[in-house]
Amino acid sequence: MRQAVLLAGIAAIAAASPAPSPVSQGIDFAAINAAPSPSVTGPPISASTQSVVYNTASVVAEGSAAVTGVASASATASQAAHSKRTWWDFGWSWGIQPQPSPSKSTTTSQAQPAPTTSKSSSSQGSGSTTTSKSVATSTIAQSEPTDTVIPTVSEACATQPDGYGPKVQPDTVVAFEAYAPFHQAAQSAKAPAGYVSTFVDLNASVTANTYLGLQTFTSYDVTSCSEYCDNTTLCTGFNIFVERDPSVNPSDNCTNPASIINYKCTLWGSGVDAASATNVGQTRDQFQVVIAGSDGFTKVNTTTPASPPGWQAPQQCGSHGSAGHNHPSTCIGTSFFPGPYNPLLCASYAAAQNAINAKSGYSGSYNPLKCNFFNSYMLKKNGSPLGTYCGLYAQQYSGNDADYLPGWQRSDFWSIESSWGFSIL
Ligand SMILES: *[C@@H]1O[C@H](CO)[C@@H](O)[C@H](O)[C@H]1NC(C)=O
Ligand SMILES: *[C@@H]1O[C@H](CO)[C@@H](O)[C@H](O)[C@H]1NC(C)=O
Ligand SMILES: *[C@@H]1O[C@H](CO)[C@@H](O)[C@H](O)[C@H]1NC(C)=O
Ligand SMILES: *[C@@H]1O[C@H](CO)[C@@H](O)[C@H](O)[C@H]1NC(C)=O
Numbered sequence: 001m002r003q004a005v006l007l008a009g010i011a012a013i014a015a016a017s018p019a020p021s022p023v024s025q026g027i028d029f030a031a032i033n034a035a036p037s038p039s040v041t042g043p044p045i046s047a048s049t050q051s052v053v054y055n056t057a058s059v060v061a062e063g064s065a066a067v068t069g070v071a072s073a074s075a076t077a078s079q080a081a082h083s084k085r086t087w088w089d090f091g092w093s094w095g096i097q098p099q100p101s102p103s104k105s106t107t108t109s110q111a112q113p114a115p116t117t118s119k120s121s122s123s124q125g126s127g128s129t130t131t132s133k134s135v136a137t138s139t140i141a142q143s144e145p146t147d148t149v150i151p152t153v154s155e156a157c158a159t160q161p162d163g164y165g166p167k168v169q170p171d172t173v174v175a176f177e178a179y180a181p182f183h184q185a186a187q188s189a190k191a192p193a194g195y196v197s198t199f200v201d202l203n204a205s206v207t208a209n210t211y212l213g214l215q216t217f218t219s220y221d222v223t224s225c226s227e228y229c230d231n232t233t234l235c236t237g238f239n240i241f242v243e244r245d246p247s248v249n250p251s252d253n254c255t256n257p258a259s260i261i262n263y264k265c266t267l268w269g270s271g272v273d274a275a276s277a278t279n280v281g282q283t284r285d286q287f288q289v290v291i292a293g294s295d296g297f298t299k300v301n302t303t304t305p306a307s308p309p310g311w312q313a314p315q316q317c318g319s320h321g322s323a324g325h326n327h328p329s330t331c332i333g334t335s336f337f338p339g340p341y342n343p344l345l346c347a348s349y350a351a352a353q354n355a356i357n358a359k360s361g362y363s364g365s366y367n368p369l370k371c372n373f374f375n376s377y378m379l380k381k382n383g384s385p386l387g388t389y390c391g392l393y394a395q396q397y398s399g400n401d402a403d404y405l406p407g408w409q410r411s412d413f414w415s416i417e418s419s420w421g422f423s424i425l
Helices: 002-016 028-033 056-064 087-096 100-110 115-119 173-178 181-189 222-230 343-358
Strands: 050-051 130-133 196-201 212-217 235-246 260-269 277-279 283-284 289-298 329-339 373-381 384-393 407-409 412-423
Touching: 056 329, 056 343, 100 384, 173 277, 181 196, 181 235, 181 289, 222 235, 222 260, 235 283, 260 384, 277 289, 329 343, 343 373, 343 384
Parallel strands: 130 329
Antiparallel strands: 050 212, 196 289, 212 260, 235 260, 235 289, 283 289, 329 384, 373 384, 373 412, 407 412
């Protein structure tokens, strides 16, 4: 027992150590790089329709599961918002922190009932009063696709559905790629109301962590694709493209069948950028699937996320949501969830953290154990959306207080979109 208390005490002091610069306390890039992608990052090759069913309960459960134990901000009083800090700020968090009464009592009460929690939590070594960092490792319940329509088409040589495009002659990859009407359709497409164009007429479709479904249309129907996105929870971007598909399912007795042309529309819980248009098709037996006329549209900069229950309407952080909050001394914890952008993950994480911390008892307008504010954003690496990043804070901030732009880390460029700050009700 004595040993456990001592260890927790050391952890609390370590957490209070000031960082040389706030940026170094920002995102744990190594953990993000190690996080597995969701199980599905685009439609299966033989699908013509796929819905991703949104399940609120599993999102809430996933957010809550990020909590590993009691976590506390290192600062014992509210702090100036901006990250340029004086020696006095450091003195405050370093010199006075080791004996704060709220976190000391928490350390004691937490260390006794939950030794197994301490052991099973990550490299921080203790689930007690350290600032917590976690990365969700499970597959993402919210983006588990269901309802895939792959009728009998998976049987050998079975006729494939749709194929509403023209019969391009000769029936070759080269003729498909050169077929001018596909490029014209893509180049002349106007952004639907509320959307902006992000890329035009590429020969590749989007693959990313934020996949939300597939529809196949009878024409290059940008308006329907946007309506499909508008009708889908979390959707803020879509990709429409022309695909050369096999007319029958290629197999031994039909290795290289005639082609059909499909107009496909995929939905994304993020922006869609050229950087994630990386799927150039594939070979199915001898048949070559290829893509043309791929356009991207997004409404990510103009979409205000819904307020989760218990939280106020959010404030956009930085220019069009492009900056994160990074206030190490008032930060209670961070977590990352690969998949579509969803602030409800952060709200659930915050609520679960507060529920555990409240057992340690807290009161007052500023309390290092109480998450009063969270920041959620879509984290992007080299232009590709990875998932929702959450930061929990003891103190509330305005959108202008967000100035964290992750930028270059070695050879990777990291950026932020859809950054919103939510204050507790
Ligand atoms: C797509 O393919 C066409 C035909 O091969 C080619 O002319 C065009 O440059 C390609 N577009 C891109 C963006 O690579
Ligand atoms: C979107 O929803 C509206 C209203 O429910 C419906 O009329 C429309 O057909 C839907 N569009 C798509 C493409 O799903
Ligand atoms: C291919 O055709 C042969 C002869 O008709 C038949 O015996 C065999 O089962 C077929 N193979 C497949 C995979 O359908
Ligand atoms: C969204 O806003 C950011 C920041 O102003 C900007 O860099 C980005 O290009 C915008 N994205 C779109 C799709 O308009």
